[in-house]
Amino acid sequence: MTLKFVPSICSYCGTGCGLLFQVMDGQLVGTLPMKTHPVNQGKLCIKGWNLHEHITSELRLKHPLLNTFGRMTKVGWDDAIGFAADRLKTIVAEHGPDSVGVLVSAKITNEENYLAQKFARAAIGTNNVDHCARL
Ligand code: SF4
Numbered sequence: 001m002t003l004k005f006v007p008s009i010c011s012y013c014g015t016g017c018g019l020l021f022q023v024m025d026g027q028l029v030g031t032l033p034m035k036t037h038p039v040n041q042g043k044l045c046i047k048g049w050n051l052h053e054h055i056t057s058e059l060r061l062k063h064p065l066l067n068t069f070g071r072m073t074k075v076g077w078d079d080a081i082g083f084a085a086d087r088l089k090t091i092v093a094e095h096g097p098d099s100v101g102v103l104v105s106a107k108i109t110n111e112e113n114y115l116a117q118k119f120a121r122a123a124i125g126t127n128n129v130d131h132c133a134r135l
Pocket of ligand 1: 017
């Protein structure tokens with residue numbers, strides 16, 4: 001039996017608490033707070049303590065689903081991204097770039113948030129960018 005402690009950052013909110021994933025024989029089995037992390041100093045909220053359950057949940061989406069008239073169909077990433085890109089292009093062509101808004105999230109990294117706003121401004125051509133923390 002092997003037990004490893006893998007350092008990581010909680011992805012549930014923008015606070016960014018440090019944690020240690022407990023990995024036993026290659027399986028994620030628990031989450032512990034990182035005592036030396038400057039943000040949380042050995043503490044986690046209830047969401048952080050249970051992060052491993054979210055990661056290993058059977059209910060977690062692991063592939064894209066395409067909604068066709070209310071019926072969800074499993075598709076590949078290329079098909080999902082191609083469909084979304086085609087729909088965005090059609091909407092922008094028919095209604096203009098300001099008909100689109102991009103909502104970013106505290107549950108992704110700063111770098112991903114930056115890329116999303118860059119995509120909105122440079123690719124779509126709109127300044128309609130907002131963040132879930134303001135809702
Ligand atoms: S442990 Fe709680 S406060 Fe810390 S990052 Fe996760 S959700 Fe946010």
